[in-house]
Amino acid sequence: MSRLDIFIDRMVSQRACLDYAIGETAALSGPVYELGLGNGRTYHHLVERIVGREIFVFERAVASHPDSTPDEAHTILGDMTQTLPAVLAEKGPVASLIHADMGGHNASKNDAFARFMSPLIAPHLAPGGLVVSSDRMYFDDLEELPIPADAVPGRCFIYRR
Ligand SMILES: C[S@@+](CC[C@H](N)C(=O)[O-])C[C@H]1O[C@@H](n2cnc3c(N)ncnc32)[C@H](O)[C@@H]1O
Numbered sequence: 001m002s003r004l005d006i007f008i009d010r011m012v013s014q015r016a017c018l019d020y021a022i023g024e025t026a027a028l029s030g031p032v033y034e035l036g037l038g039n040g041r042t043y044h045h046l047v048e049r050i051v052g053r054e055i056f057v058f059e060r061a062v063a064s065h066p067d068s069t070p071d072e073a074h075t076i077l078g079d080m081t082q083t084l085p086a087v088l089a090e091k092g093p094v095a096s097l098i099h100a101d102m103g104g105h106n107a108s109k110n111d112a113f114a115r116f117m118s119p120l121i122a123p124h125l126a127p128g129g130l131v132v133s134s135d136r137m138y139f140d141d142l143e144e145l146p147i148p149a150d151a152v153p154g155r156c157f158i159y160r161r
Pocket of ligand 1: 058102
């Protein structure tokens, strides 16, 4: 499998899992958290598809496409290992949907980071809320759901509180 194949599988899976999760959580009013803005592709998708929910982005350094850049009030700038606990203390478990796309090109580093981040992410989720992630997460108290038929196994994961 080429890197191009893997990239395409990841993009197709992200869209399928996000669309599924947006629909499943549509009745919830809590905010959506985008963990990792990057180029802003998935943030832009969330903005296009989500109605009536605020979207907050956690990112250490904004470098996104100008069309895909949140305003200051919705940008939580800094290292997520610091900002996630601070936001939890302020807002509590309110997120209806969390999209975690935090990794880079090194699979074993991504796995270690996902393991480290899981207990910092799970407490944000409101009852019935979903996490969509690009890496397998290590949640003690969330249920892993089957991914949609048009997503590729291993390229995205969905968890529910
Ligand atoms: C794979 S990219 C996100 C791509 C994005 N979903 C898109 O569609 O364009 C991962 C992003 O996570 C951010 N990131 C990784 N670790 C972080 C941390 N500890 N704190 C804040 N941001 C972090 C990186 O700066 C990078 O922009």
